[in-house]
Amino acid sequence: MIDLYQINPGLWVILAGLICSVMPANSLRKALAILAPIFAAVMIFNIYDSTEVLAGQFEIGGITLTTLRIDNLSVVWGYLFCLAGFINAIYALHEKSWITDSSALVYTGAAIAGVLSGDMLSLFVFWELTAISSVFLVWQGGDRAYAAGIRYLVIQVFSGVLLLAGAVMYANANGGDFTFGYIGIDAPGAWLLLIGMGIKAGFPMLHMWMQDAYPKASITGTVILSAFTTKFAIYALARAFPGTDLLIWIGCIMTCFPVFFAVIENDLRRVLAFSLNNQLGFMVAGIGIGTTMAMNGVVGQVFVHVIFKSLLFMSIGAVMYRTGTAKASELGGLFRSMPYTTVLCLIGAGSIAAFPLLAAFVTKAMILSAAVEEHLWIPFAMMLFASAGVMEHSGIKVPHFTFFAHDSGRRVKEAPWNMLVAMSLAALLCIVLAWPWGGYELLYSIMPYTTDYKPYTWDHVVFQMQLLFAAIFAFNLLKRYKLYPAERRAEIVDADILYRRVGKNIAIWADAVWTRLSATMTAWRGRGMKHIGRRLYHAFSPAGTLSQAAPSGLPAVLTAAVLIFVLILAYVAGA
Structure with missing residues (x-):
């Protein structure tokens, strides 16, 4: 059984x-x-x-x-x-x-x-x-x-x-475990x-x-x-x-650099992909800090991140399903025809930006607090900058250019009912898991270590609101004076330029070199075989040099060679 x-x-x-x-x-x-x-x-x-x-x-x-x-x-x-x-x-x-x-x-x-x-x-x-x-x-x-x-x-x-290679090396050094x-x-x-x-x-x-x-x-x-x-x-x-110092710096870099790409990206699904990388940086940095508070923050952030990031991708997916595009330059004004999707997207945007009463507010702060407790001031400053950046691109840009901004003139149907149900479930969880009256305690109860962290303190709420409103003010200021980067109608590459452009060009060049080299070697081989053939013909043909030295021509030479070979074998066998 x-x-x-x-x-x-x-x-x-x-x-x-x-x-x-x-x-x-x-x-x-x-x-x-x-x-x-x-x-x-x-x-x-x-x-x-x-x-x-x-x-x-x-x-x-x-x-x-x-x-x-x-x-x-x-x-x-x-x-x-x-x-x-x-x-x-x-x-x-x-x-x-x-x-x-x-x-x-x-x-x-x-x-x-x-x-x-x-x-x-x-x-x-x-x-x-x-x-x-x-x-x-x-x-x-x-x-x-x-x-x-x-x-x-x-x-x-x-x-x-x-x-697999690392696992095999590790196990070999530990008795096959x-x-x-x-x-x-x-x-x-x-x-x-x-x-x-x-x-x-x-x-x-x-x-x-x-x-x-x-x-x-x-x-x-x-x-x-x-x-x-x-x-x-x-x-x-x-x-x-856990507790690997190198991961602190890797994570902090991950939180910061996607902000710049997300701000100038036109494809809103790519904006969210950059934002995904940014959020992963907080988790990696928390793992690097490795304290119980940091690890609790990582676990909590992973849990709520899957929910609110899925909500954002679902809302943009619903828009793309109805309009056929996710380009910021081609959207806008959709709050008129997709009001439910608009509200649900705003909940996801507020959650990722860590607004009070929404998901990330009760988790991301644990990672930042762990950095402060360990006196990691530079990583703390980098993550603080990245938190403002999250508000800039995922908290403001995504809903703004999708549902508000200029009116694209598109009048479409609301998202299908099943999409709305899925988005509503995710949005409800974003609220419930951050609810100050028992909600976040439910989330904290599944964390790996016991915690008495209290996210809803006066200092934390005020500080977070100051950070978020500063990001909102900066966005409006840049838009007011036309300094906000325009969306580029092209696919922006960064690290992948090494294999999508440089690597591709190297491969094309290598293929061309190999083709020419192969052709040259084939030509040399053909000429070489012809030369060897001519030399063998001159040596062994009936009119060749060996036949001229032998009275019976080439057959006599071959017969003598075979006879000598047989005599040598007989001698060796007899010995």
Whole structure:
């Protein structure tokens, strides 16, 4: 009898995704897409009892694998990914694509199974499965998404290769133990693990796969993609490298540089992709600080971030579904025809900007407070600047240019009902989880460490409002005097210029050089073979030099050679 509680709950969602791939009825696929994450959450609830659970252990090739580990850290990601999968399934109800339904479920299940894995080999398997399953969501975006999907897949698979190489080095130095836990930067293979995780987390110079692939995916695909891959990587970093000082500076750089790109970007889905990178920076910096308050802040920020970032992507997706574009220069005035989407987008914008009574207000401050407690003044200043930047691009720019600004003259229908339901659920959570009368305490109760942090203090509220209103004032001032950067109707590249332009040109040049070299070598080889043939002919032909020296010509020479060879063999055999 199979014990269901020994099976990683994510595997049930993966199985549901595989069933969806051969299920012809759209209604049955949609029902399965909604029910599978709920079933996985129920399984997690029944398995976990507030103490670490290790299950699904077996040995293969002398290596012990622990396919299920639920503790106070992984359980948060497990529930979060189930919640995200449920909301995403509702948002995608209108889409009649078995590819989206199937790949979304496999992707969701792989992410759940990955964060609930107890060893690095199981982690690697699900790490790569998230890459393979999610690329189909990119390709669903159409012809222009194909190349972006290939680049996305190559980068994600390469991340997994680094992860596996680092895991093998680490295990070899630890008696073959692949248990996934704290590793630290000085351990064998740690740098490979860190870079592999850093690719998925969007470290500086390794981040542009997000801005490249996410905006080119399908409308529902972008929403689904925003929830899992990067947060899976944040979990891995939180498990393996808490308290690593290097991550403080990497995270702070991540918070700052996307602000400048997001301000000048015209594609609002790319703006949100840059904003996603910015928010990941707060989490990475918190992991680097590594104190209990910082780690609680990271866990809380991850939880609410998936919700409000999905809400923003969903609202822009709804606009794109009705208008066919997500370009800021082509939108505006949509509050008249899409009022519900407008309100829901504003809740998401206020949440990401950390307005009081909205989600990030009760989580991001924990990371900033941890930096102050550790006297990390420069990182604190960098994150403070980035917080104002978030208000500038995601809090103001996205809703302003989409629903207000100039009137584009578009009069469209409100978003489909299923989109509104999904967005409403996310918006409700943004409010409930920050509610000062018991709401944020519910969020704090699932954090890995006990906390008595109080976000609603007079100092914190006043300071945050000053920061937000300063950002609003700066935006209006720049707009008033026409100093705000105009949206460029082009795809802005930064780090990806190294492989999308420089790398491409190098590849074209190398191909041209190889073609010319190959042609030259072929010509040389042809001339050389002709020369060798002529020399052999002159030597061995009946009119050649050897035949002239032998009385019976070439046959006599060959007969003598064979006779000599046979005599030598007979002599050796006789000896």
